[in-house]
Amino acid sequence: MFESILNALLKGEIALEEAEKKILETFYERTDELMLDLERERRQGFPEVVFASGKTTKHIILAVEKFLEKKGIAFVSHLDEEKKKVVKDRFREYEIKEAGRLLVVKKKDIPERLDGTVGVITAGTSDVPFAEETSLILEELGATVRKVYDAGVAGIHRSFYALKQVKDADLIMVFAGMEGILPSLVASLTDLPVIAVPTPIGYGHGGEGTGALTTMLQTCVPGLLVVNIGNTVGAAAAAVRILRRIGSAER
Amino acid sequence: MFESILNALLKGEIALEEAEKKILETFYERTDELMLDLERERRQGFPEVVFASGKTTKHIILAVEKFLEKKGIAFVSHLDEEKKKVVKDRFREYEIKEAGRLLVVKKKDIPERLDGTVGVITAGTSDVPFAEETSLILEELGATVRKVYDAGVAGIHRSFYALKQVKDADLIMVFAGMEGILPSLVASLTDLPVIAVPTPIGYGHGGEGTGALTTMLQTCVPGLLVVNIGNTVGAAAAAVRILRRIGSAER
Amino acid sequence: MFESILNALLKGEIALEEAEKKILETFYERTDELMLDLERERRQGFPEVVFASGKTTKHIILAVEKFLEKKGIAFVSHLDEEKKKVVKDRFREYEIKEAGRLLVVKKKDIPERLDGTVGVITAGTSDVPFAEETSLILEELGATVRKVYDAGVAGIHRSFYALKQVKDADLIMVFAGMEGILPSLVASLTDLPVIAVPTPIGYGHGGEGTGALTTMLQTCVPGLLVVNIGNTVGAAAAAVRILRRIGSAER
Amino acid sequence: MFESILNALLKGEIALEEAEKKILETFYERTDELMLDLERERRQGFPEVVFASGKTTKHIILAVEKFLEKKGIAFVSHLDEEKKKVVKDRFREYEIKEAGRLLVVKKKDIPERLDGTVGVITAGTSDVPFAEETSLILEELGATVRKVYDAGVAGIHRSFYALKQVKDADLIMVFAGMEGILPSLVASLTDLPVIAVPTPIGYGHGGEGTGALTTMLQTCVPGLLVVNIGNTVGAAAAAVRILRRIGSAER
């Protein structure tokens, strides 16, 4: 881990004080004002996504600038319409992509970094913006996304149709609000990894996605994996972790 | 409503005081110590079921005696094993049927009173005792019950199979715990009335049937009707109300 | 189920490949971009209602156009004022009916398709928009709706009055917010099927309809059937299922 | 408040130090090990009731001894069967009364101290032990209690009957579990003070009395007063506060 530092110390290339500082730095990186986690991608296999909620536009822009400078690409989530407009305006010279409340700002020449195919299914049309957020992140990182929307169980032939479209993917992500039963149905008919993403759709008892979340956690189909309601970034990151592991296995 | 009473009054057959008392009695029945609702069946189309939980064995037995005397049949629900044993012992000279925590005590010659067929489906084996309680009541009242158990979505071919068995019923009742998605699936594939009965099966978040209840209320399949978790008596009564109305239409 | 397809295959009228495709299509219907469930009514006895919440106005209009084209009538629920205005404007050449957040857009000559009478009672005036949504759907489908509003238990003579008005209906629907006790009272005095619809009225502990829902589920009057808070479409669909079954019995 | 103390001081009857101590004692009473609140009745108009839950039998017996010595009567609530037996055994030379989990131990000659009549109604038979606890306390303090049990709305004529029995009381207390709608019905038909006591009866969603509590708080009948689920002692104390005020008005 720090053998090279110790060697440099032994060789007299660095002083003792310098060695201690360098060893510490493998744990405590020098941080700027915002403490952006520029090395997160190396560590967790997924770039830091700027969580815009509760941040000022100034802070968001500062963060995007830093990520553009260091990484050539910046992801911002949970942007309301007003902030999104300001950010898009500020970075209009860059390539901008958006989905739901997510924004990607990037320089043109980012190489794709991720192999693999993800099937993205939604139960209803209202779930689409959430699926689009996850899909955009995955596509930006190089994955192939196969989307089938509005495939809910109320019209079960649509569910079967959807499953058929994604049966060759590496993993399947199912977005559902209301009572959230589509992920269970999908998982019961495939042996692929299935990630269930509850969306904040629904009203009354179990509304705002709480019913969907409960259904997904309480499923009697073994093997369904769940993230929090509307956690499209977390879902993408989980998919990336799995794809990366499959990809390294493939090599 | 009380025309006959008034006529009797006018004809001098009864005194004014007697008339007032009789009119009042059409609203306020004379009641014994337990205030058993012996006429409930006439009013609500469903006999009173003795709710054993929180009652002493003595009170339960007293109630059964009254119902046997007046109606020839008594239903007792929510009996724990200990109380059930005492009650069965006390009435061993009568015909006794039981299912789950429900007991029916009756004289031999009760005529069947209800037409119609009910399809009763359970998602798992653990839901069976609940389905049996509802079925027993329905059968005692004269309905035909067609049962298909263990037809949950984890093996979806079983669900289709179940649906096929009950497609000619007058209404379908689906019992499910855990995430409770079977009733939605059934309702999406039939135009029959569907009553969803959540059972207190499941653990963790959404356990004890709360997840199932939420799923059933939050369903995106229009037309699913719900009763409380484990409310097998209420489910039977609802079925009876519908069957009765269908039956009177048939005549 | 697909005997005719197999016969055509045997007779050489269709090729093997075609036969396989046709068999599959009995399960997986060809779907357009929105996967509208145009055949839902045939399957579930109730037309698909476009759930406007979370959809863009563009998507809503597209769906309405499709349903008008294929069915001659379109139902849209959960419309906020702004979207409702846009949709009404777009389809001003059609007949439009509205109630609460529901819109019906239709061509003039839709034949009535449903027999039967539904009693619709509300506990308060604040529950009326919800009752109106359900009633509009039922009336559009051909049912007779008998409405009695503001009949809550705080003035119990009003409740008795209401019940008297609907005692000849095929089923009774009771809309109530706050503590939601009217459905139980009604169910205790009739043997008709009773559907309880909690409305999101009320404040403090048990507010937003949660108290009403709990009361309806926890009722000690057997046979009350419940849908989710504000689920006026689901309530209508449930009524339709029951009316349809009664109707087919009548024939 | 302490004029007499100051006068005694001025007259030299007591020393300055003694005066300060006496003034303080009007606020801070000398307390024994258990700090029993022997003067609570004078202050709150209701004697301290020993809350047995979480206390050792030894502590309960000690408290009863103190109350017997100072007041001639002791109330103990929340006794499980085992502790109740031990306490009854220890004080078998005294007069003992019990109801539900409540025990009253007393010397024979306690004069009645409270005027007034309380109507006590229960919705079901399972609510009776709770009503009995409250009634016992009220009777021990000298109030007249008129009880009507099993008067729930499922058989509404029983409710009217019950109300008629208590219409001359000073206040009405209604005990109900399940959906807890009886107190609202009673309050809608009387101008007497009505105290609603939810009991821990019921199961599933809104079970253990939570549904009853919600109904009572969310009632649309103005003027219903509520205590916590199963708080029979608090209900009795509230009744006593009202009876006392009526009584002092009567004099």
Added chain:
Amino acid sequence: MFESILNALLKGEIALEEAEKKILETFYERTDELMLDLERERRQGFPEVVFASGKTTKHIILAVEKFLEKKGIAFVSHLDEEKKKVVKDRFREYEIKEAGRLLVVKKKDIPERLDGTVGVITAGTSDVPFAEETSLILEELGATVRKVYDAGVAGIHRSFYALKQVKDADLIMVFAGMEGILPSLVASLTDLPVIAVPTPIGYGHGGEGTGALTTMLQTCVPGLLVVNIGNTVGAAAAAVRILRRIGSAER
């Protein structure tokens, strides 16, 4: 109850049909479109208060007109600023009083109808609008209200001061949000009836008055009576029931 009707029937003053109708009318009053409960005050001792939430301005005005015509006074609660302005404008020729979201519209010459004194205490300044609503109703009905505001436990000397101001009242009402402990403190120091009114003040865990409600229900001071969060009308009605009973005792 209907002796006079029967007598008239016997004397031939009315026909049998008329008699039946008249008897029924003692239960089922003739109702107008809104089914206003004009006789509620006679039955419950408290006038109907128009619940404005969820009603259109047109419906509110219609109701006020009816109450003014029949009773000379109208109470409207839960008015938002916009509706309040419209209603005030419509009835500007009448005497108007307001507090919080409550409006009283009346003709000048309503005689006071209620004796007795109510102590109204608030824990904080934010609770004042709620206390003012209750006080206004009580004062309009003729009660004397003694107000002490901002007397919370954070400065406990203020609490003692408050209690001293109201110690001669017939009953005490304590309004509190946040953790809601003032009612318990007050009840521990008086033997008067105490009604606790939780207000929707507070944030985080137990916010919006839920913590205050819980504290009031869970109090270890016996005899505290509770209404729902922000239920100022219900609190006033409960006070009126108690004052009325005290008043009738006084006579």
Added chain:
Amino acid sequence: MFESILNALLKGEIALEEAEKKILETFYERTDELMLDLERERRQGFPEVVFASGKTTKHIILAVEKFLEKKGIAFVSHLDEEKKKVVKDRFREYEIKEAGRLLVVKKKDIPERLDGTVGVITAGTSDVPFAEETSLILEELGATVRKVYDAGVAGIHRSFYALKQVKDADLIMVFAGMEGILPSLVASLTDLPVIAVPTPIGYGHGGEGTGALTTMLQTCVPGLLVVNIGNTVGAAAAAVRILRRIGSAER
């Protein structure tokens, strides 16, 4: 999908009726009384695990017998001590393995079917029985499990140590109760797939695993995948889905 059936039909090898039945059977398998899902493993990549909770011992034994006969191995979960003893006794001639409430009954010669390595970490010692259940299933299916127990954040060096032990696994599973923060910490330091399994450990607010579940869902470390509290079978199945996909990539 059923090309071979159609071909057999065309060739006259089977009759039309037989063909239709065979096609149907690809969807609706012939089922025995229990409707065991013997082909689930082929469909979902994971064998059916008998959920013992709510089943009679007789039903459990019947299911085990069927699985032994058809598959040579049977998994039973949620066994209490009493049932476990009976089942073990009945199948004592077979090889039996157990962990927590899970039992595996098998014939000796089941070939391993799954490649890959899973790191299993627990936060505390109380989480171990849950980790053992998951590990036993994984090992029985052929996976290599590397376990590090008691590595919670209260002693963070232990967490780092644990992570180091499993850094070459294909995926990491972290079991934690209480506040459940270990999975987040692990996920922040690795790019492997991480499955978080909340255990029902903890008391007070957030007890019984609800706090752990919330923490895992609400994590700000992207990519954490969650199953329900104590869902050790689901966690194993999810791991198997991922391992299988990695394994097929490797080949």
Added chain:
Amino acid sequence: MFESILNALLKGEIALEEAEKKILETFYERTDELMLDLERERRQGFPEVVFASGKTTKHIILAVEKFLEKKGIAFVSHLDEEKKKVVKDRFREYEIKEAGRLLVVKKKDIPERLDGTVGVITAGTSDVPFAEETSLILEELGATVRKVYDAGVAGIHRSFYALKQVKDADLIMVFAGMEGILPSLVASLTDLPVIAVPTPIGYGHGGEGTGALTTMLQTCVPGLLVVNIGNTVGAAAAAVRILRRIGSAER
């Protein structure tokens, strides 16, 4: 406590009536209309902070005027933007400081009154406004605040860095929303007092700070102290209590 008053009485310096009044005043202070608790700081060691939520601007300004007059400094919390502007405008001649929704209005010459150093750490940037509110209060009272922001566990090296910066403080306050695990991590690595402040950041299950609160209460690191979600004033007051005690120990 009132020896001097009694002495003055004995010496005839004050009359008996005056003595009684003076003794009472040590408990019941004379209060103005708002009952401002001007002596709270002496009693609780922390000045009263005006809680703006639910108060009118007029009341807030009146309170600020009083505090400026008596104390030379006024704190106002929970100010929305509109009220804040009005208050700042009214007191523009004074020195004004603000953070988040908190405002400090003061005359120039307030001496610092508190020793000690507080480490203030936030998990994310969205938590900063809350940390700033607490810090501003602490600094105004004379404490030294050492801030390290955006040090969440998602980049754990940042957490270690943060801890290092504050390791010489007297106590550490950690602000975190989402899953709220940073306070536990900090507490596990220091023996200083640690106060955890959940912030209302987060969405879905456990959102609005409820997950953070649960994590902090359920922590398995002994010794973490918690305040309510967003309770920045309470956190500051708790810190002051501890600093004051340390400070008095130092002297």
Added chain:
Amino acid sequence: MFESILNALLKGEIALEEAEKKILETFYERTDELMLDLERERRQGFPEVVFASGKTTKHIILAVEKFLEKKGIAFVSHLDEEKKKVVKDRFREYEIKEAGRLLVVKKKDIPERLDGTVGVITAGTSDVPFAEETSLILEELGATVRKVYDAGVAGIHRSFYALKQVKDADLIMVFAGMEGILPSLVASLTDLPVIAVPTPIGYGHGGEGTGALTTMLQTCVPGLLVVNIGNTVGAAAAAVRILRRIGSAER
């Protein structure tokens, strides 16, 4: 931090490999099977307390043996009666102290390590076992504990009395269940640090300590610090952190 290691490396006293291992060990301690955190006290200022819940007796005994061997004292919490008996029996040759569900096993000669005085107040007698657990830990670590039990607000003079007894302590801990208002009252009357410990006492709405917890978090008295329901060990550890800091200030 590891300067001495690097110096030893430079001086050739240790090899490069040894240096790397030693540096790592400052982070990752060598752990035995149970990974006991023997150095936790040095790091967090509080010894590890064995959490017995969910552990086998064998594991508990093993842990106690290790702590006795290394530290001379072992703390075990959450012991049920059965396990407690076994552990006491096993270590009967050692000095054993117990309180509630806590056990301390120690060799005779542990020097006291902590200065300072803690006031421990309980609201009721049922809270005593919890206060005793915390007190025992504090006393074992050398602190002076001043206890005042049964001082709840229902008899407020007892509360004042209690406060007077502990006013010279370094900090006050208040244990309360039910509505939990005593800590707020205490905090309003002192400027000492106050730690509120909710106990799982209470029933109905807000029962099991949830009401007490809410009250403590929602308090309007600034500066109250809270731990989870029944978290007596955490409360003790928090007190120790504060006492330690005060103590180091004193030196």
